[in-house]
Amino acid sequence: MTASGPTVSFIQMKDGTREDYELLEELEKPFLAGTADRLLRELAAQAEETLSGYQITRLEHGLQAATRARRDGADLDWIVAALLHDIGDRLAPQNHDRMAAEILRPYVREEVSWVVEHHGIFQIAYYGHHYGWDPEERQKFKDHPCYRSCEQFCERWDQSSFDPAYPMDPLESFVGDVREVFSRKAYAPEVLRAGEVHGLPDAA
Known part of the structure; x- marks a missing residue:
C-alpha cells in the first residue's frame, strides 16, 4: 500500500530535508485538529466493545462520571477528564489510566492529568481486599498535593458511576466540551498551570 498525495523524499528520517519536514508539519495540522473527533469515535465504540460483567457499558460509565462532574459545577478540564478517564480500556486494559492521562496531558x-494517571491505584481502595491486594496502596502518594483531588475524583465521580438507573447526559452533549479542550495549544503554560491545585468543586 502506498501513500496518496504529496510525500517526503526520505526513507530514513535522518535523510530528510527542511522541505520534507515543512511538508509534514503542514500535513499534520488537519490531523491534529481531528483529535477530538477521533476520541469521540473511540468513546462511541465503547458502547459496543466493552468489559463484560458490569451492568453498564464503558461509554455509559464515562458519561455518568462526566455528568456527575458537570452537575457538581466542575470546570471543563474536570468534565472532559471524567468523560475520558477510561478511554484507554480497549487498547491498554493493563495501564488504561496512564494512557488516558497521556492523551489529556x-x-x-497538571492537577487533572495527575489525577487521571493515578485513579487506577486510588480505586483499589474499593475492591483490592477481594483480590488480596493492598487497599491502601494509594497511601504512598499521601504527601502529594493532588492526593485529595484524586481521592475525591474516585469517590464522587468514578466508583459511584456504575448505576444503570442514573440519568446521565448523552454523549452528544459533551461534543463541544471535548472539541474545546483539544483545540487548545498543546503544553501551553496557561493550559498546564503547573503547580496549581484547586481540588474538586463542592458537591452539588
Whole structure:
C-alpha cells in the first residue's frame, strides 16, 4: 500500500530535508485538529466493545462520571477528564489510566492529568481486599498535593458511576466540551498551570 498525495523524499528520517519536514508539519495540522473527533469515535465504540460483567457499558460509565462532574459545577478540564478517564480500556486494559492521562496531558492542567494517571491505584481502595491486594496502596502518594483531588475524583465521580438507573447526559452533549479542550495549544503554560491545585468543586 502506498501513500496518496504529496510525500517526503526520505526513507530514513535522518535523510530528510527542511522541505520534507515543512511538508509534514503542514500535513499534520488537519490531523491534529481531528483529535477530538477521533476520541469521540473511540468513546462511541465503547458502547459496543466493552468489559463484560458490569451492568453498564464503558461509554455509559464515562458519561455518568462526566455528568456527575458537570452537575457538581466542575470546570471543563474536570468534565472532559471524567468523560475520558477510561478511554484507554480497549487498547491498554493493563495501564488504561496512564494512557488516558497521556492523551489529556497536553490539554488540561497538571492537577487533572495527575489525577487521571493515578485513579487506577486510588480505586483499589474499593475492591483490592477481594483480590488480596493492598487497599491502601494509594497511601504512598499521601504527601502529594493532588492526593485529595484524586481521592475525591474516585469517590464522587468514578466508583459511584456504575448505576444503570442514573440519568446521565448523552454523549452528544459533551461534543463541544471535548472539541474545546483539544483545540487548545498543546503544553501551553496557561493550559498546564503547573503547580496549581484547586481540588474538586463542592458537591452539588
